[in-house]
Amino acid sequence: MSEPLTKPDHDVIIIGAGISGLYQLHCLRQLGLDVHVFESGTGVGGTWYWNRYPGARFDSESWSYGYSFSQELLDEWHWTEHFSPQPETLRYLNHVADKFDLRRDITFNARVVAAHYHEPTRSWRITLEDGSRRSARFLITAVGPLSAPTMPRIDGVESFKGQSFHTARWPKQPVSFEGKRVAVIGTGATGVQTIQEVAKTAGTLTIFQRTPNWCAPLHNAKISAEEMARIRARYPEIFARCQETFACFVHTPDPRGTFEVTEEAREAFWEKLYAEPGFGIWQGNFRDILVDRKANALLSDFVARKIRQRVKDQQVADKLIPKNHGFGTRRVPLETRYYEVYNQPNVTLVDISATPIQRITPTGLATSDAQYEFDIIIYATGFDAITGSFDRIDIRGVDGLALKERWKEGPQTYLGVQVEGFPNMFMVMGPHTALGNIPRSIEYNVEWVTGIIRHMVAHGLTRAECRPEGVKAWTDHVKGLGEGLLSNEVDSWMTGINRNVEGKQTRIIARYSGSAPAYRARCDEVAAQGYREVSLS
Ligand SMILES: Cc1cc2nc3c(=O)[nH]c(=O)nc-3n(C[C@H](O)[C@H](O)[C@H](O)COP(=O)(O)OP(=O)(O)OC[C@H]3O[C@@H](n4cnc5c(N)ncnc54)[C@H](O)[C@@H]3O)c2cc1C
Numbered sequence: 001m002s003e004p005l006t007k008p009d010h011d012v013i014i015i016g017a018g019i020s021g022l023y024q025l026h027c028l029r030q031l032g033l034d035v036h037v038f039e040s041g042t043g044v045g046g047t048w049y050w051n052r053y054p055g056a057r058f059d060s061e062s063w064s065y066g067y068s069f070s071q072e073l074l075d076e077w078h079w080t081e082h083f084s085p086q087p088e089t090l091r092y093l094n095h096v097a098d099k100f101d102l103r104r105d106i107t108f109n110a111r112v113v114a115a116h117y118h119e120p121t122r123s124w125r126i127t128l129e130d131g132s133r134r135s136a137r138f139l140i141t142a143v144g145p146l147s148a149p150t151m152p153r154i155d156g157v158e159s160f161k162g163q164s165f166h167t168a169r170w171p172k173q174p175v176s177f178e179g180k181r182v183a184v185i186g187t188g189a190t191g192v193q194t195i196q197e198v199a200k201t202a203g204t205l206t207i208f209q210r211t212p213n214w215c216a217p218l219h220n221a222k223i224s225a226e227e228m229a230r231i232r233a234r235y236p237e238i239f240a241r242c243q244e245t246f247a248c249f250v251h252t253p254d255p256r257g258t259f260e261v262t263e264e265a266r267e268a269f270w271e272k273l274y275a276e277p278g279f280g281i282w283q284g285n286f287r288d289i290l291v292d293r294k295a296n297a298l299l300s301d302f303v304a305r306k307i308r309q310r311v312k313d314q315q316v317a318d319k320l321i322p323k324n325h326g327f328g329t330r331r332v333p334l335e336t337r338y339y340e341v342y343n344q345p346n347v348t349l350v351d352i353s354a355t356p357i358q359r360i361t362p363t364g365l366a367t368s369d370a371q372y373e374f375d376i377i378i379y380a381t382g383f384d385a386i387t388g389s390f391d392r393i394d395i396r397g398v399d400g401l402a403l404k405e406r407w408k409e410g411p412q413t414y415l416g417v418q419v420e421g422f423p424n425m426f427m428v429m430g431p432h433t434a435l436g437n438i439p440r441s442i443e444y445n446v447e448w449v450t451g452i453i454r455h456m457v458a459h460g461l462t463r464a465e466c467r468p469e470g471v472k473a474w475t476d477h478v479k480g481l482g483e484g485l486l487s488n489e490v491d492s493w494m495t496g497i498n499r500n501v502e503g504k505q506t507r508i509i510a511r512y513s514g515s516a517p518a519y520r521a522r523c524d525e526v527a528a529q530g531y532r533e534v535s536l537s
Contacts, residue, residue, distance in 0.1 A: 008123040008135035010036045012453070015112045015126075015393070017102075018046020020142035020428040020442045022093065023067065026100050027450040031457060036136070037102075038128065040111035044102070045093040046144050048086055052170035053190065053378070054177075055197030056086035059218065059334045060437045061278055063231045064250050066092065068239045069443060073099065078228050082277060083220040083334075114394040115139055117423060122462045124424060137462060138453060141390065142428045145435060148388030150500040152185060152381050156360035164377040167194060179203040180375040183365065185357070187213060189333035191380035198378070199341040206348045206372060208357060208365075212320050214303055214327040218334035219277035239440075246515045247436030251284030258286040258295035270302045282332045289328060291484055296326040303327050310339035317342075319351050329487040384501045386431050386510040387411060397422035407431075410496065411510055412475045414466030415523055417449065418534070423465035426452070431510045432478045434519040441516060448523050452531055461536045470533050481514040488513075 012028050014021045017039035028035045041049045058065055062079035073096065080088060097103055114127040117139075124139035149168040151157060157164075165171065167190045182202040184195050187209045199205050223231070231238070238250065245252035258266065266286075273281040281303075288295045304321045311317035320339065341347055355367040364373040384391065387407060395403035398421050406412065406421060413419055416433030417426055426449045427433075434441045456464060482488045488495055488509070495511075498504040512519060526533050 008121065008137055010034045010134065010136040012036070012138040012140060013038065013124060013126055013134060013136035014140045014142055015039075015115070016046060016142035016144060016147075016389075017041070017044045017097075017106050017108075018049075018142060018144055018147070019067075019093070019439050020144070020446060021046070021140075022096060022100075022102055023069070023442060024140055024142055024428055024446045024449065025102055025105055026069075027446055028453065029105070031450070031454055033453070033457070035105055036134065037106040038110040038112050038126070038134075039106055039108050040129075042108045043090075043094070044097045044106070045090045046147060048089040048093055050147070050149075050168050050170075051086060051190070052172065053086075053165070053167035053194050053380075054175070055193035055195075056167075056170075056190070057081075057193065057220070058083045058089065059189070059279060061250055062089075062223075063235075064238055064242055064437055065089075065439050067096065067439060067443065068235070070099075074232065074235050078225070079223055079231075081220055081222055083218055112393055114396075115425075116394075116396045116400075117398060117425070119398060122424065137424060139425045140428060140449060141395075141425065141430065143389035143393070145386050145429050145438075146383045148384040148392055150381055150384050150388070150498055151379055152357070153500050154357050154360055154365075156365075159362050160360050160364075160377060161362045162364075162375045162377065164379065166379045166381065167191075168383065175376070177202040177376065181364075181373060182206070182376045182378065183208065183372065183374045184378045184380055186380035186382065187211070188380065188382050189213075189331055190382065192333040192335050192338050194378060194380050196336055196338045196341055199344060199347055202346065204346045204348070205341075205344075206350060206374070208350050208352045208367075209319070210352050211324065212322045213330060213333050214300065214322055214325075215333045215335040215338055216281045216303065217274065218336050219275070220336060221277070242437060242440045243520075244517065245283075246517075247283055248434070248440035248516045249279055249283045249437045251278065251280045251282075253283070253287040254285060256286055257288045258292065258298060266298075267302070270299065274303075274306060279332065279334070282328045285328070290486055293326075293486065296329070296486055300327040307339055312343045316349055319349055325490040326486055329490045381500060382498070384498055384504065386496070388498075388501070390430075395422070395425075397425070412471050413478075414470045414474050414534075415526065416474070416478075416512060417445070417523075418464070418466040418471075420466050420468055420471045423463050432474065432512050434512050434514070434516040436516055444516075444520055444523070448527065451527050452534070455527075455531055456536060459536075463535075463537045464531075465535045467533065467535055478512050478514075479509045481512065482509045485513055 011033040012035040014037045017037050062084040111129040112126050116125050123135050125135045149166050178201050181204045183206045185208045242248045289299050308317045355369045358366050401421050411431035413432040428445045
């Protein structure tokens with residue numbers, strides 16, 4: 001690498017030691033670079049380090065979620081369940097960190113509060129929460145699409161005298177619900193997982209629901225040693241399939257349209273999908289269910305019938321059936337006997353769209369029509385998704401331009417990897433990249449970033465910045481892909497809405513909604529042309 005005026009402390013700084021940061025560290029080390037990771041947690045794992053709430057687990061098949069880059073790792077790791085629980089996933093990521101000796105280049109308990117680009121030295125200077133500073137030629141953000149938790153904007157949260165937890169900041173020591181009066185606020189994917197677990201032991205469980213979500217059965221099962229051996233033998237086939245499918249899952253849309261089959265065939269197909277494990281009913285359904293209003297309404301009706309069959313009290317069932325969005329237009333929580341929880345005598349559902357929570361009190365909470373007393377309040381109120389972790393860092397590019405300012409009308413990116421005015425900064429799992437079964441996208445993203453850095457090192461280049469025309473083209477492309485999608489007509493974290501975060505009340509296109517193979521093809525093309533589209537010097 002050619003020498004700038006002063007040599008930075010490192011070649012590369014990575015923010016975050018989740019699946020993205022760990023793999024990025026591993027890949028860049030192979031180039032012989034000095035790479036350092038700063039992680040605000042006290043251990044590796046990101047999502048799987050923070051989300052220790054009861055019932056936390058994958059909705060992706062475990063064996064399609066793990067890293068694919070190391071044959072040795074694939075050969076030695078035994079997933080014990082088809083949808084791994086959080087403790088096992090965390091063990092897996094610790095195993096990866098040990099196996100590839102990653103910890104020696106990670107500083108834990110180190111929150112990055114600022115990252116400023118310095119043009120004269122073509123480097124980034126980061127500041128940690130404790131005031132210390134480091135510099136590097138390249139800055140890689142691996143800060144996570146779902147890692148900035150949000151609390152509800154309700155008065156009195158601090159006044160509660162019992163125990164209270166946000167699901168993504170769950171304590172390391174176990175929490176007992178035995179005989180306790182427990183409240184769960186929020187019924188997204190995390191709320192659903194929490195509720196079905198807490199209901200097993202809580203004295204009473206009161207669920208505060210603002211928007212019901214369309215949930216579908218997970219159908220989890222254990223994996224025996226013999227079955228794991230069979231899965232191992234199929235790994236090449238599994239990963240090849242994930243490369244081909246729309247969103248890197250083992251499931252992909254059925255080529256048929258909803259109305260191209262008879263009613264009997266349609267019902268039979270949906271019954272089959274409802275009885276199968278994983279996201280098949282969402283990701284492997286008829287090709288038009290997320291774009292054709294009538295098809296979507298029919299499928300929603302099918303799932304509504306299932307909810308009515310499973311919940312005894314039809315008034316409660318009605319509250320659990322979404323009315324403001326169709327099936328699959330928001331992230332579908334997968335569940336295990338979630339709806340049956342509402343048949344338990346100790347469980348109450350409160351619709352807070354009808355009777356909003358007005359304040360948290362020292363002993364519980366007050367809605368517009370009742371007072372409740374609790375021992376434990378669980379906030380399953382989710383994340384400031386995709387851009388939230390960026391917003392929490394003071395990131396400044398050329399001439400002190402703030403990233404938040406650049407993105408005030410919504411993210412603008414080049415391939416979801418770079419931002420104009422922020423040279424030498426690369427994003428892994430930033431806005432506008434293919435998400436889906438995320439580790440598959442992470443591996444691609446990380447390898448692409450490694451590729452461009454390898455190219456720069458080989459050619460003695462020290463500055464990489466995307467061009468305005470590249471940013472416009474990619475941002476327009478991503479916006480275009482969103483047109484016609486029913487999911488983009490719905491308020492959700494996927495459209496950038498979070499009622500608990502100031503300034504996040506307008507829908508934006510933060511997500512790339514095209515196919516993962518198309519995303520990779522575009523990025524491959526850029527690499528094959530020697531990154532000519534990026535301004536390198
Ligand atoms: C409960 C839950 C279940 C999920 N289930 C699935 C699933 O089944 N399938 C799927 O594909 N995806 C799932 N996801 C998405 C999941 O986030 C990704 O699969 C994946 O873990 C993302 O990895 P990452 O490394 O990019 O980000 P993360 O795992 O979020 O890691 C980012 C890291 O960056 C750190 N960080 C952020 N900001 C700073 C800062 N300023 N300074 C220092 N460190 C910082 C964070 O502490 C964190 O450790 C789930 C997410 C959640 C929350």
